[in-house]
Amino acid sequence: MSTIQQIPLASSVERFLKGPKRMLVDGAWTDSASGKTFATYNPANGVVLADVVEGDQADINRAVVAARKALTAGRWATLTPSDRGRLLWRLAELLEEHAEEFAQLESLDNGKPFSVARVADVPLSVDHLRYMAGWATKIEGSTIPISVPGHLAWTVREPVGVVGQIIPWNFPLLMAAWKLGPALAAGCTVVLKPAEQTPLSALRLGELILEAGFPAGAVNIVPGFGETAGAALAAHPGVDKIAFTGSTDVGRIIVRSAAGNLKKVSLELGGKSPNIVFADSDLTTVVEGATHAIFFNHGQCCTAGSRLFVEKKIFDRVVEGVAEKARRIRLGPGLSPDTEMGPLVSEEQQTRVCGYLDSGFAEGARALAGGAKRGDAGYFVEPTVLVDTRPEMKVVREEIFGPVVTAIPFTDPEEVLLSANESIYGLAAAVWTRDVSRAHKLAARLRAGTVWVNCYNVFDAALPFGGYKQSGWGREMGREVFNLYTETKAVCLAL
Ligand code: NAP
Ligand code: MG
Numbered sequence: 144m145s146t147i148q149q150i151p152l153a154s155s156v157e158r159f160l161k162g163p164k165r166m167l168v169d170g171a172w173t174d175s176a177s178g179k180t181f182a183t184y185n186p187a188n189g190v191v192l193a194d195v196v197e198g199d200q201a202d203i204n205r206a207v208v209a210a211r212k213a214l215t216a217g218r219w220a221t222l223t224p225s226d227r228g229r230l231l232w233r234l235a236e237l238l239e240e241h242a243e244e245f246a247q248l249e250s251l252d253n254g255k256p257f258s259v260a261r262v263a264d265v266p267l268s269v270d271h272l273r274y275m276a277g278w279a280t281k282i283e284g285s286t287i288p289i290s291v292p293g294h295l296a297w298t299v300r301e302p303v304g305v306v307g308q309i310i311p312w313n314f315p316l317l318m319a320a321w322k323l324g325p326a327l328a329a330g331c332t333v334v335l336k337p338a339e340q341t342p343l344s345a346l347r348l349g350e351l352i353l354e355a356g357f358p359a360g361a362v363n364i365v366p367g368f369g370e371t372a373g374a375a376l377a378a379h380p381g382v383d384k385i386a387f388t389g390s391t392d393v394g395r396i397i398v399r400s401a402a403g404n405l406k407k408v409s410l411e412l413g414g415k416s417p418n419i420v421f422a423d424s425d426l427t428t429v430v431e432g433a434t435h436a437i438f439f440n441h442g443q444c445c446t447a448g449s450r451l452f453v454e455k456k457i458f459d460r461v462v463e464g465v466a467e468k469a470r471r472i473r474l475g476p477g478l479s480p481d482t483e484m485g486p487l488v489s490e491e492q493q494t495r496v497c498g499y500l501d502s503g504f505a506e507g508a509r510a511l512a513g514g515a516k517r518g519d520a521g522y523f524v525e526p527t528v529l530v531d532t533r534p535e536m537k538v539v540r541e542e543i544f545g546p547v548v549t550a551i552p553f554t555d556p557e558e559v560l561l562s563a564n565e566s567i568y569g570l571a572a573a574v575w576t577r578d579v580s581r582a583h584k585l586a587a588r589l590r591a592g593t594v595w596v597n598c599y600n601v602f603d604a605a606l607p608f609g610g611y612k613q614s615g616w617g618r619e620m621g622r623e624v625f626n627l628y629t630e631t632k633a634v635c636l637a638l
Pocket of ligand 2: 183184185186251252253340341
């Protein structure tokens, strides 16, 4: 796989990779207080891409002070909603102008195919920033008809304050855009900590943030490790709100850390999403859809359709169809033009996913496709379709976060609804059927933040996204996200 032809690196990417990777604090690129750095790797070959400054508690402290100053006394505090909207729009334009470069960086650091980053990660990020730019001027309070005579009352939506944002490695740029867009539209200031595996696109975005003209301290970006920088941010008494996307286990740690000053918390966590296929659905569309549902982004999606329930009558045909597609997926480095699936993000993830496969096989599961890691260089895992599973198996219950689907037959619609909802998670679900009535009934009873009908992984900046149960707290995107980034103040005036 390592000899495959690669897309030539843009000169801007080469320049960025060679330059220093510092942290953005108070409008300037600075080294960490400790002077430490850490390496970020190319998961296609395990080679170091760049050394990045390692922020820890001291740097988080500085960043929080800068964010507070910007919120209360800096130029940011004087900007109108229209000014903030224009800055976000400008950032979206700059990102779009550099789309090629960001897609390459994302592919190098995360492993995903360049072609995918180019048509998904980057344009979705641009679109999200544009959508949020429009909201800056539309965050309104209301007048409230209270029943106290001689008084007038109204509400104001104010920025929640200094926001800490901790993001994962699966969609590094898009997660940064999801987090920054609404916070800045609402007038908050931010300290962002990217994932240790994929800090590069957030740092390059920081350069565009300065170029767009955001005032010093509005956005601070501190790369570093979760246990140090992330933990310091989550526990910081000067942070008013923490927004986190990542694993459910770390989500629980964030909640505990946030308890000190009872900062507001929003969480976007794991999933084990059911993808339910009825026999009346179009077979070709379903096979395509179920394949995409699990293998998009190598299964490293919180919404991955990792439990594929198929009505018994068509089980063999659908599952064999998905397995056939899985066998044909071309694995390779993200920057090879032929690649359809890249490596997993890290050796740790490769080991973790293979551990799940071992556990599945030990408990009696069988692989119709894949089932092992691939090659000696890079962190590749074969697209895998497991059958002969039982509900109590780890591969059916736990989030694998890799290219592994468990296919499960069903006969009774009531029974499949119970199985689908039998999970600690509730992020997404999908139903494939031509029966409109059945689709509505299931959509209403599935305990998930998003239900797709005859489609999968359709996202839009206008559509709220988040989890039921242990998949999270709060909704990002759409108008609902402003519940996370504003405080409502009620004002009451005696006439
Ligand atoms: P993770 O540990 O939850 O990491 C997510 C973010 O939280 C990263 O920025 C991480 O920093 C930070 N973090 C880690 N420990 C922290 C702590 N004690 N306090 C504050 N922040 C902390 O996820 P992961 O290790 O990268 O992946 C493990 C599993 O998480 C995956 O296999 C998957 O199941 C799940 N996951 C879910 C999503 C999602 O979108 N729902 C995304 C990614 C992963 P570091 O990068 O420095 O550790
Ligand atoms: Mg990397």
